[in-house]
Amino acid sequence: MVRILTKYWDEKDSHRIDVELRYGGYESAKKALSLEPYEVIEEVKRAKLRGRGGAGFPTGQKWSFIKNDNKPHYLVVNADEGEPGTFKDRYIMERSPHMLIEGMIIASYAIRAEMAFVYIRGEFQKAYERMKLALEEAMDRGLIGDSVLGSKYKLKIVIIRGAGAYICGEETALIESIEGKPGRPRLRPPFPAVSGLYSNPTIVNNVETIALVPSIFEFGAEKFLSFGTPTDGGTKLFCVSGHVKRPGLYELPMGTNLKEIIFEHAGGIISDGRLKAVLPGGSSTPIISAEECDVNMDFDCMKGVGSMLGSGAIIVMDDRTCMVKALKSLLEFYAEESCGQCTPCREGCPWIYKITKRIENGTAEFKDIDLLLDVAENIMGNTICPLGDAAALPTISIVNKFRDEFEEHIRRKGCYFDNLPLAPVLEGRSMV
Amino acid sequence: MDDKIREELLKYIGELKSLYSERSMLVMPTLRFAQEKFGRVDDNLIEEISRFLDIPAIKILSTARFYHFFTEEDSAKYRIEICTSISCSLLGSEHLYDYINRKFVDEEIKNNFSVTRVGCLGSCGTAPAMLVNGVLFENLNFERVDRVIEGLKSGKDIDKILG
Ligand SMILES: Cc1cc2nc3c(=O)[nH]c(=O)nc-3n(C[C@H](O)[C@H](O)[C@H](O)COP(=O)(O)O)c2cc1C
Ligand code: SF4
Numbered sequence: 001m002v003r004i005l006t007k008y009w010d011e012k013d014s015h016r017i018d019v020e021l022r023y024g025g026y027e028s029a030k031k032a033l034s035l036e037p038y039e040v041i042e043e044v045k046r047a048k049l050r051g052r053g054g055a056g057f058p059t060g061q062k063w064s065f066i067k068n069d070n071k072p073h074y075l076v077v078n079a080d081e082g083e084p085g086t087f088k089d090r091y092i093m094e095r096s097p098h099m100l101i102e103g104m105i106i107a108s109y110a111i112r113a114e115m116a117f118v119y120i121r122g123e124f125q126k127a128y129e130r131m132k133l134a135l136e137e138a139m140d141r142g143l144i145g146d147s148v149l150g151s152k153y154k155l156k157i158v159i160i161r162g163a164g165a166y167i168c169g170e171e172t173a174l175i176e177s178i179e180g181k182p183g184r185p186r187l188r189p190p191f192p193a194v195s196g197l198y199s200n201p202t203i204v205n206n207v208e209t210i211a212l213v214p215s216i217f218e219f220g221a222e223k224f225l226s227f228g229t230p231t232d233g234g235t236k237l238f239c240v241s242g243h244v245k246r247p248g249l250y251e252l253p254m255g256t257n258l259k260e261i262i263f264e265h266a267g268g269i270i271s272d273g274r275l276k277a278v279l280p281g282g283s284s285t286p287i288i289s290a291e292e293c294d295v296n297m298d299f300d301c302m303k304g305v306g307s308m309l310g311s312g313a314i315i316v317m318d319d320r321t322c323m324v325k326a327l328k329s330l331l332e333f334y335a336e337e338s339c340g341q342c343t344p345c346r347e348g349c350p351w352i353y354k355i356t357k358r359i360e361n362g363t364a365e366f367k368d369i370d371l372l373l374d375v376a377e378n379i380m381g382n383t384i385c386p387l388g389d390a391a392a393l394p395t396i397s398i399v400n401k402f403r404d405e406f407e408e409h410i411r412r413k414g415c416y417f418d419n420l421p422l423a424p425v426l427e428g429r430s431m432v
Numbered sequence: 433m434d435d436k437i438r439e440e441l442l443k444y445i446g447e448l449k450s451l452y453s454e455r456s457m458l459v460m461p462t463l464r465f466a467q468e469k470f471g472r473v474d475d476n477l478i479e480e481i482s483r484f485l486d487i488p489a490i491k492i493l494s495t496a497r498f499y500h501f502f503t504e505e506d507s508a509k510y511r512i513e514i515c516t517s518i519s520c521s522l523l524g525s526e527h528l529y530d531y532i533n534r535k536f537v538d539e540e541i542k543n544n545f546s547v548t549r550v551g552c553l554g555s556c557g558t559a560p561a562m563l564v565n566g567v568l569f570e571n572l573n574f575e576r577v578d579r580v581i582e583g584l585k586s587g588k589d590i591d592k593i594l595g
């Protein structure tokens with residue numbers, strides 16, 4: 001099975017430039033720089049690379065929105081990874097930061113940017129240190145800077161570190177943050193490609209998206225596409241967590257079957273329990289029940305079962321899991337992280353959190369279940385950014401699919417599940 | 433505001449200036465530097481930063497107060513931040529949170545430690561996870577939490593506590 005991003009993660013010091021060069025690092029950037037920017041974009045389009053940050057937007061198409069004008073253009077790599085369940089971008093930066101830098105060279109060249117940013121989540125210490133070191137190594141060897149790989153093309157790459165606000169992962173909030181402002185999402189349109197950082201054309205892409213770009217030029221678009229599905233090229237890093245025997249990161253073809261990931265790659269359910277439900281693409285994606293798990297993990301198939309591929313974070317719950325408690329944990333997060341500028345989100349997220357808490361601790365009434373749904377439905381689509389939806393979507397799906405558990409909590413005046421025990425000693429963990 | 437702090441801030445900003453093309457890009461890095469160096473970002477510091485960057489203090493203030501990372505007051509000597517988001521919570525992080533809180537009858541812990549619930553730390557595959565003064569600890573259980581806390585109490589290097 002082909003591995004792109006994790007190809008040499010087992011090597012000692014895989015984050016250093018020598019290892020990268022030994023594996024042909026920066027050769028793809030050389031190839032790309034010998035093409036015209038529009039040709040680079042065409043190749044990425046043909047490879048059908050879709051954004052790995054959650055929405056699956058076609059990357060080549062996004063780049064083609066950048067006009068050939070005289071304004072400064074910017075590339076911003078979104079390394080603010082914070083969606084509960086997601087832990088891939090951190091590992092890319094820790095284990096193969098040069099792959100990301102090489103991807104940034106190609107992407108910046110394609111959109112004619114001479115300055116690029118990596119916005120790294122504030123809590124990520126090791127990822128920051130390794131990115132910083134990798135940038136220094138790349139500068140020293142003339143891979144970036146005033147003459148990128150010996151060409152006439154100039155590129156400066158700088159790091160900005162976040163400061164503990166999940167909302168800065170949203171691309172326009174992230175732009176605000178780089179500009180030294182509170183991370184409050186902007187109204188769209190205009191989209192960043194038209195008016196982004198300092199009102200200049202800006203492309204924001206996820207770490208995994210950009211780190212995959214060099215391989216398109218290494219293998220060619222057709223080959224890259226063949227690693228995935230006909231509409232979704234390449235491999236995908238799946239982050240498997242929760243009640244599985246071997247949680248961890250798995251690089252697999254885009255479109256791998258969810259059941260196969262859970263039961264074969266991740267070793268099945270701990271203590272040989274039974275699968276109950278899965279949040280298939282991170283904490284903001286609609287939940288799917290065990291019966292629905294026979295589905296291929298790509299952007300289109302996940303839509304087919306009413307959920308989303310999201311960030312590829314597969315959160316697995318076994319049959320001892322209380323769904324009310326699980327929802328409470330999800331909502332505590334969103335209630336805390338709302339930036340506060342839209343009323344439905346600012347008021348609604350804490351409200352649905354409180355209702356869920358009441359149901360869990362046994363002080364709720366039956367009508368609270370419908371209230372919960374009603375408030376969640378009224379957040380949907382009524383906010384500036386999708387954070388409101390991110391709280392509402394799992395809420396609606398969990399209540400609808402597991403309504404009997406919510407009713408039972410009210411009937412029995414509280415949670416009737418045993419508390420889940422602490423993490424068991426696992427068979428092993430996989431970080432590749 | 434003592435001169436030493438002022439000097440350090442100026443030096444830091446001076447070093448960064450050439451890297452970033454706009455002054456306002458320096459706001460986040462400078463606030464972070466101040467927080468890490470001085471343990472807080474209070475109004476005095478904000479005024480200084482405002483002067484050095486030539487950006488109105490109110491703008492710096494509104495940014496500083498938006499982000500959890502920047503605090504007005506000095507924080508505890510040992511800041512424990514335990515992830516209670518979904519993947520950690522499925523593997524029992526709530527027990528750990530309660531467990532650590534129960535230790536707060538110990539005088540030394542009461543005076544030097546703080547414990548807060550935080551969102552996902554990007555370690556869901558090695559859950560449960562927590563940070564102590566920014567250093568990540570993964571695969572936690574009661575025994576490992578005990579070792580971390582005992583290690584801190586005996587003044588060990590945070591990085592080396594669990595080997
Ligand atoms: C609340 C919220 C949080 C987000 N967090 C992230 C994040 O941490 N990392 C990320 O790449 N995208 C995140 N996104 C998506 C970004 O807005 C953006 O779509 C993405 O970075 C685009 O990159 P892509 O096209 O490569 O997927 C978030 C969106 C929302 C609404
Ligand atoms: S939806 Fe929530 S997080 Fe997004 S802009 Fe509105 S208030 Fe802020």
Ligand code: FES
Nearest residue numbers: 520552553555556
């Ligand atoms: S949910 Fe705890 S580290 Fe991600």
